[in-house]
Amino acid sequence: MNEPRLIRGNEACALAAIAAGCRFYGGYPITPSSEIAEHMARELPEVGGVFVQMEDEISSLGAVIGAAFAGAKAMTATSGPGFSLMQEHIGYAVMAEAPCVIVDVMRGGPSTGRPTSPSQGDVMQARWGTHGDHPAIVFAPASVAEIFELTVKAFVVAERTRMPVIVLYDEVLGHTAETVALPEEVTVADRRKPEVEPEAFLPMLPANDGVPPLPAFGDGYRFHVTGLVHDERGFPSDDPAVAGALLRRLHAKVENHRSEIVDVATSHLDDADVVIFAYGIVARAAEEAVAMARRQGGRVGLVRPRTLWPFPDAEIAEAVRGARLVVVCEMNLGQMLLEVERVVAGSVPIAAVLRGDGEPIDPDEILAALDRDMEGALP
Amino acid sequence: MSARGVVLAGVGGQGVVLASAVLAEAALRSDFEVKQSEVHGMAQRGGAVVSHIRYGETVASPVVPLASADVLAAFEWAEALRWMPYLAPRGALVVDARRIVPPGACKDHRTWGVPYPAMDTATVAHRVADVLLIDASGIAASLGNPKTANSVVMGAVSRFLDIDDVAWEKAITRFVPPGTEELNIAAFHAGQEAGSVRPEAIPDLGLDPIQQRSYRIEVDHSWCKDCGICPTVCPEFCLAMDHAHRLVVVDEAACIGCRLCEALCPDFAIRISVGDPAVVSGGAP
Amino acid sequence: MTTTAQVREHLRGWAMPHVLCPGCAHGIVGRAFLSAVDDVGIDPDQMAVVAGIGCSSRLVGYLDFCTLHATHGRAPSFAAGIKLARPELTVAVFSGDGDGLAIGGNHLIHAARRNIDLTVVLFNNEIYGMTGGQAAPTTSVGAIASTAPRGSVESPFDACKLMIGAGATFVARAAASEPYTLARIFADALDHEGLSFVEVLSDCPTYFGRYNKLGSGPEMLAAITRSDNRIAIPLAGKRSIPTIDPPDLPPGVELGTLHREHRPVFTGRAGGAT
Numbered sequence: 001m002n003e004p005r006l007i008r009g010n011e012a013c014a015l016a017a018i019a020a021g022c023r024f025y026g027g028y029p030i031t032p033s034s035e036i037a038e039h040m041a042r043e044l045p046e047v048g049g050v051f052v053q054m055e056d057e058i059s060s061l062g063a064v065i066g067a068a069f070a071g072a073k074a075m076t077a078t079s080g081p082g083f084s085l086m087q088e089h090i091g092y093a094v095m096a097e098a099p100c101v102i103v104d105v106m107r108g109g110p111s112t113g114r115p116t117s118p119s120q121g122d123v124m125q126a127r128w129g130t131h132g133d134h135p136a137i138v139f140a141p142a143s144v145a146e147i148f149e150l151t152v153k154a155f156v157v158a159e160r161t162r163m164p165v166i167v168l169y170d171e172v173l174g175h176t177a178e179t180v181a182l183p184e185e186v187t188v189a190d191r192r193k194p195e196v197e198p199e200a201f202l203p204m205l206p207a208n209d210g211v212p213p214l215p216a217f218g219d220g221y222r223f224h225v226t227g228l229v230h231d232e233r234g235f236p237s238d239d240p241a242v243a244g245a246l247l248r249r250l251h252a253k254v255e256n257h258r259s260e261i262v263d264v265a266t267s268h269l270d271d272a273d274v275v276i277f278a279y280g281i282v283a284r285a286a287e288e289a290v291a292m293a294r295r296q297g298g299r300v301g302l303v304r305p306r307t308l309w310p311f312p313d314a315e316i317a318e319a320v321r322g323a324r325l326v327v328v329c330e331m332n333l334g335q336m337l338l339e340v341e342r343v344v345a346g347s348v349p350i351a352a353v354l355r356g357d358g359e360p361i362d363p364d365e366i367l368a369a370l371d372r373d374m375e376g377a378l379p
Numbered sequence: 380m381s382a383r384g385v386v387l388a389g390v391g392g393q394g395v396v397l398a399s400a401v402l403a404e405a406a407l408r409s410d411f412e413v414k415q416s417e418v419h420g421m422a423q424r425g426g427a428v429v430s431h432i433r434y435g436e437t438v439a440s441p442v443v444p445l446a447s448a449d450v451l452a453a454f455e456w457a458e459a460l461r462w463m464p465y466l467a468p469r470g471a472l473v474v475d476a477r478r479i480v481p482p483g484a485c486k487d488h489r490t491w492g493v494p495y496p497a498m499d500t501a502t503v504a505h506r507v508a509d510v511l512l513i514d515a516s517g518i519a520a521s522l523g524n525p526k527t528a529n530s531v532v533m534g535a536v537s538r539f540l541d542i543d544d545v546a547w548e549k550a551i552t553r554f555v556p557p558g559t560e561e562l563n564i565a566a567f568h569a570g571q572e573a574g575s576v577r578p579e580a581i582p583d584l585g586l587d588p589i590q591q592r593s594y595r596i597e598v599d600h601s602w603c604k605d606c607g608i609c610p611t612v613c614p615e616f617c618l619a620m621d622h623a624h625r626l627v628v629v630d631e632a633a634c635i636g637c638r639l640c641e642a643l644c645p646d647f648a649i650r651i652s653v654g655d656p657a658v659v660s661g662g663a664p
Numbered sequence: 665m666t667t668t669a670q671v672r673e674h675l676r677g678w679a680m681p682h683v684l685c686p687g688c689a690h691g692i693v694g695r696a697f698l699s700a701v702d703d704v705g706i707d708p709d710q711m712a713v714v715a716g717i718g719c720s721s722r723l724v725g726y727l728d729f730c731t732l733h734a735t736h737g738r739a740p741s742f743a744a745g746i747k748l749a750r751p752e753l754t755v756a757v758f759s760g761d762g763d764g765l766a767i768g769g770n771h772l773i774h775a776a777r778r779n780i781d782l783t784v785v786l787f788n789n790e791i792y793g794m795t796g797g798q799a800a801p802t803t804s805v806g807a808i809a810s811t812a813p814r815g816s817v818e819s820p821f822d823a824c825k826l827m828i829g830a831g832a833t834f835v836a837r838a839a840a841s842e843p844y845t846l847a848r849i850f851a852d853a854l855d856h857e858g859l860s861f862v863e864v865l866s867d868c869p870t871y872f873g874r875y876n877k878l879g880s881g882p883e884m885l886a887a888i889t890r891s892d893n894r895i896a897i898p899l900a901g902k903r904s905i906p907t908i909d910p911p912d913l914p915p916g917v918e919l920g921t922l923h924r925e926h927r928p929v930f931t932g933r934a935g936g937a938t
């Protein structure tokens with residue numbers, strides 16, 4: 001480990017990307033994510049990478065996908081309105097299977113909303129924002145150290161699955177400075193390259209895990225990439241059988257890598273009557289609330305998904321087993337709440353602490369909800 | 380002194396432009412006013428190139444009027460005949476005895492069979508004071524570089540002009556490719572000495588034997604969409620659309636291999652290839 | 665110009681015939697482009713062609729290079745990413761007039777402003793072909809389109825002027841009816857360091873031709889050659905154009921290489937421009 005030092009969330013994100021091997025950044029300035037771009041503009045050229053400030057967020061992700069096919073590990077970062085513009089190319093990256101990383105530092109919305117206030121309003125957009133049936137991989141760090149860790153992980157998963165991987169945190173975390181000891185080395189991954197000769201190469205023929213090997217443009221494999229439904233040759237096809245199989249494979253490959261992707265942190269669950277469900281910055285308040293409740297003798301625990309999508313169904317079901325109340329806390333009007341309700345399926349009552357005003361949730365609010373919704377939660 | 384006019388004529392690639400630059404420079408160095416103009420035909424494709432040079436104490440127009448050139452220097456016999464009308468009565472004619480068939484002169488672009496004009500100085504002698512049919516290419520080759528034939532011709536031209544050798548040599552040095560200055564000056568002097576030859580004495584300088592070329596037209600009907608573009612552009616009417624609006628090759632033998640159909644087929648469907656030469660005959664009559 | 669046999673070496677033969685309509689001149693343009701790639705001597709393994717969405721963009725799938733069929737209008741951004749990440753590649757963009765000038769106009773002008781070393785080919789067919797003949801930002805005034813049933817009243821873009829203004833360092837215009845010129849211009853554009861832009865007049869017979877009674881492929885090719893590159897003239901002859909009188913027809917567009925300059929090329933790397 002390096003010496004601990006004070007690092008801001010957005011800086012940790014940029015440092016992690018470079019450590020993970022990111023050598024291409026295409027972005028467009030937007031509050032509260034701009035520090036990532038500024039850091040990359042400064043540092044990437046120093047390590048032989050490329051920084052380009054594009055004309056908008058659509059082209060930013062376009063350039064990132066182009067760079068990905070040219071062999072680079074590539075990323076972009078943005079916030080709400082920019083994330084909306086990127087949806088078109090998130091879909092393209094899923095369909096064309098371009099490994100890349102997208103960071104969304106959430107701010108208050110809808111629309112221009114409150115640029116300088118935090119929010120968790122984009123969690124469903126991160127899942128369903130782009131049109132069509134598609135899988136999604138989304139990580140939600142809850143601290144500066146986790147921003148570093150999960151950004152590295154985002155690159156690893158992107159390379160392994162040939163997916164656009166989204167890192168979602170909020171304005172407060174992006175601008176929070178925390179003392180972090182960065183690791184000296186990180187585990188990185190590189191996309192699988194084809195083992196066959198160019199003549200025998202079928203660009204969209206998947207390996208056993210459902211992920212096709214990916215050579216870079218210029219490696220001697222000449223192939224076609226398209227956002228249209230395509231067959232194993234990568235060529236457009238109108239065959240319903242091809243379309244159906246492709247869509248199922250895109251989902252299956254994420255499923256196949258589930259154990260590497262899904263990541264849920266828990267605390268104090270063993271004897272918990274009350275399980276708080278929280279993610280991102282809200283989980284920090286939830287941890288505090290758990291500690292306060294425990295001091296008062298309340299049996300309260302926390303489940304904290306670090307992977308939002310694919311949703312950790314089994315892990316959440318396991319975490320709430322035996323509880324008498326689940327409290328979902330999020331900085332929106334109830335988005336992941338719907339997922340928790342789906343998984344809990346009526347087996348445990350669910351309370352919700354929701355805020356849509358752009359102000360962080362504080363521990364007292366959570367405790368007040370426990371008290372309100374469960375007799376004797378806080379003895 | 381009234382202005383003197385020289386017409387230099389040849390086909391593309393022979394060095395007409397270079398020779399006229401040398402002459403213009405030599406005249407300039409002799410303190411004359413010089414005007415020069417060039418007409419390129421399809422020079423890159425072996426088409427005609429002609430250059431007019433006029434010099435004197437004062438010169439108004441760069442163009443040599445008809446029947447007023449003091450010297451007509453042609454790098455090729457057919458070109459000499461073509462530009463004869465520019466030569467003044469009693470002017471001098473210098474011709475390289477090389478024979479090149481410019482495509483524009485072809486009667487039949489499929490066989491390239493051309494009735495090449497007989498190389499006979501007698502046919503023009505009554506109009507010309509001096510006729511010098513020289514084997515410039517042969518002389519140049521014997522000096523070591525056939526490309527200096529144009530300097531040989533200019534040497535012969537210099538006999539009829541009032542420009543001194545020093546000016547010529549400086550002009551040659553300025554314009555010929557570096558490293559070939561001496562060779563070109565030697566070629567120039569050889570041209571000053573060269574005597575007229577009889578055409579029969581000139582060895583064949585490598586003119587292709589005339590061939591009857593044939594072409595194959597292949598249409599990939601699985602790619603062709605019968606759009607009708609190629610029949611519209613084919614200059615020889617080799618292709619046509621039938622009643623059902625399908626493309627048919629109607630006259631393969633007429634194909635001249637221009638490949639216009641290839642270039643304008645949007646579907647990469649038509650291919651022209653060179654067939655076996657059908658007839659091989661000797662040179663032109 | 666290379667022969668069909670040679671040009672076919674650069675095609676994915678197994679995917680042919682291509683999807684474009686009979687007589688659509690886009691294929692002629694594609695062929696001239698392949699010929700230029702050959703003339704310039706580009707290694708096919710090091711050639712990438714990126715396209716947007718539309719008829720012309722579908723062509724890239726048939727080219728045996730590294731090809732990327734991107735999203736509508738965004739091809740220049742994908743191409744920028746490829747070129748910046750892997751500068752040794754030669755990168756070209758195939759775009760249509762709707763693709764490049766409407767939905768993708770912003771990307772196009774910014775690629776020019778940055779002077780990224782790309783060759784952008786804009787196939788101008790004066791209409792949206794793939795979606796069924798709607799009016800485009802290039803449709804001539806008076807021309808009929810499915811969304812301009814009374815004749816287009818909007819002024820079309822002059823794509824070359826736009827790109828010169830935006831900072832493209834090589835700008836040329838050619839007609840699909842002149843494949844030899846086209847191939848030469850493409851070769852120059854591919855050779856040029858910096859953003860090269862080539863607009864190709866390649867009117868759509870299926871919709872533009874049919875709606876405006878201009879005939880099919882062969883007639884439209886002939887019309888463009890005979891009319892000073894003004895499709896407006898055959899247009900005016902075919903139907904009464906209420907908005908303009910024949911004497912006021914816009915002048916024929918200029919063909920050839922219209923602009924050439926040298927400016928530092930954007931690389932996005934340390935040391936900046938090359």
Ligand code: SF4
Binds near residue numbers: 614617618634637
């Ligand atoms: S090459 Fe094609 S266009 Fe030319 S003559 Fe032959 S068939 Fe006709």
Ligand code: SF4
Binds near residue numbers: 607609610
């Ligand atoms: S131009 Fe091509 S597609 Fe059209 S008729 Fe001729 S061969 Fe067929």
Ligand code: SF4
Binds near residue numbers: 719867871
């Ligand atoms: S619709 Fe028009 S532009 Fe599109 S392929 Fe057909 S003819 Fe060409």
